[in-house]
Amino acid sequence: MMKLQWGMIGGGEGSQIGPAHRLGAGLDGAFEFAAGALDHRPKEGRAYGQRLGLAGDRAYGNWQEMLEGERSREDRVDLVTVATPNATHFEITREFLKAGFHVLCEKPMTMTVEEGEEIVRITRDTGRICAVNYGYTGYSLVRHMRAMVARGDLGKVRLVKAEFAHGHHADAADADNPRVRWRYDPAQAGVSAQFADCGIHALHMASFVTGQEVTRLSADTVSCIESRELEDDAMVNFRMDGGAVGRLWTSSVAIGRQHGLTIQVFGEKGGLRWAQEHPNQLYWMPLGERLQVIERGEANLSPEADRSTRVTIGHAEGMPLAFANIYSDLAEAIRARKDGREMDPAADLYPRAEDGLRSMAAVFAVAQSGKEDGAWLDARPPMFR
Ligand code: NAI
Structure with a gap:
């Protein structure tokens, strides 16, 4: 089975939550880390992305560049994680959803109720997945x-x-x-x-x-x-x-x-x-x-x-593995859509834009x-x- 392509915005070097997302997304082999705009400083973001294994043309300097670069590719990313500071979540999530990408947004999803309602409306209009990383439910x-x-x-x-x-x-x-x-x-x-x-x-x-x-x-x-x-x-x-x-x-x-x-x-x-x-x-x-x-x-x-x-029972299992469960739910949700089938109900647990x-x-x-x-x-x- 082809791996799904995954991209990330934020989560640059030294960030708190970036590593847990990369561990979680990579754990089951369902996603390949393919693109990123990882840092608010373009040069550092590009360099760090390449050190993590991204191709030079997919280690982007900012999210706008990533949106333009990815939307025209045949192998464009299947899922984009938004792990930037709170005030930026709304705009980035909205623009990627509108361009047809599935999104996993960090919490809080937005800064206001009105913005939250707009994200829910866009999700419903576009039929795209917008998940929110209440990762401890994993x-x-x-x-x-x-x-x-x-x-x-x-x-x-x-x-x-x-x-x-x-x-x-x-x-x-x-x-x-x-x-x-x-x-x-x-x-x-x-x-x-x-x-x-x-x-x-x-x-x-x-x-x-x-x-x-x-x-x-x-x-x-x-x-x-x-x-x-x-x-x-x-x-x-x-x-x-x-x-x-x-x-x-x-x-x-x-x-x-x-x-x-x-x-x-x-x-x-x-x-x-x-x-x-x-x-x-x-x-x-x-x-x-x-x-x-x-x-x-x-x-x-x-x-x-x-x-x-x-x-197995008795060994420690912790937070990045909980995040991995959000990612495995999303991989199943995206694959089910691609295959035109119902998703496994035991995987239908990822928190939604409505949450x-x-x-x-x-x-x-x-x-x-x-x-x-x-x-x-x-x-x-x-x-x-
Ligand atoms: P942080 O400040 O440690 O890292 C933020 C990263 O985003 C940095 O690498 C920074 O360069 C980058 N960045 C900032 N603006 C950007 C932009 N416009 N484009 C691209 N990259 C940009 O922040 P932290 O603690 O990692 O938090 C990020 C988000 O994750 C926050 O919304 C926070 O609420 C959430 N979070 C969620 C947790 C959870 O359990 N679900 C736990 C910790 C944080």
Whole structure:
């Protein structure tokens, strides 16, 4: 089978997330890294692309050059990943979708709800795939949680509790460091800092696992470091369209916590708990029975979990492999379209433009609710009301 051609914008040398995308995309041999505009500095981007093995004429100086270069090629890239800073996602994603490319965009997909709605409309009009990299939903046991909820193991879901709380911006003495300061500056970060950066991962995971969408929310947002204009901590209560009650805590000042992404789901018949720093165990508490530990890679898990595990039981499997599962979903989605067949339902799990849009509506609702003393607000994008 021919490999799919893959291109990347952003993710240059020294970037945080570029290597995880390259590992993830390359892992199953489905994609060949064929083109890139990797850096905001054209010369460095071209040179780094060639060091990573790109042909000279496909190591582009910027995304506009890449769009022009790729659109006229017969072997043009099948999928473009956008891993640049947030404020550039909308324009790059829009232009590549309009030119007929499939796109995987980093989160947050856009800076505003209106931009998010435009991306959803373009995706629907063009029939192109626009995925959003809520990559932690790629973990095998997160997919198994979703499957357990969907097949009714927990009964009706009563509560979901999501956290994404770390302590990496807790040092007040470091708050004016330019690498930290921009994140809390509305001119550069938009209406929200910590919730838009990390909270949306946790909120999306709550929807992914329960199969329910957020309808209303109330937020308590604070800047624990006083010089910050935007929040570094938020507690968000929410309600979901299937009746679940949601609680979410996100923070960047929780000293001692590292990545801090966890999710718990409680239904009528049992509870589940999973933490991203220990991704290979899922804790299952059936009503009236003892705690059980489900191990990634065990026999007889769900098709979704089986498809998304690669290393045998007991060995570590981590974040780039979770990203690889988003890429393998996309490879299956793109191949199914090329072959004119239905895609494998166990692969139909990649987060969509609609999810990116819902996150933006939640970001604006959290920011507004925080200003209104925790008022309960509609958290749905106008398009979905
Ligand atoms: P970074 O600042 O470490 O790297 C950004 C890279 O993009 C640099 O190589 C830079 O030269 C390049 N770049 C900037 N503007 C560009 C342009 N116009 N054209 C081409 N290249 C350009 O940023 P980081 O942390 O890697 O974040 C990138 C994106 O990924 C952000 O949107 C962030 O929110 C997201 N992210 C997502 C994560 C996830 O778990 N899904 C985790 C970390 C970041």
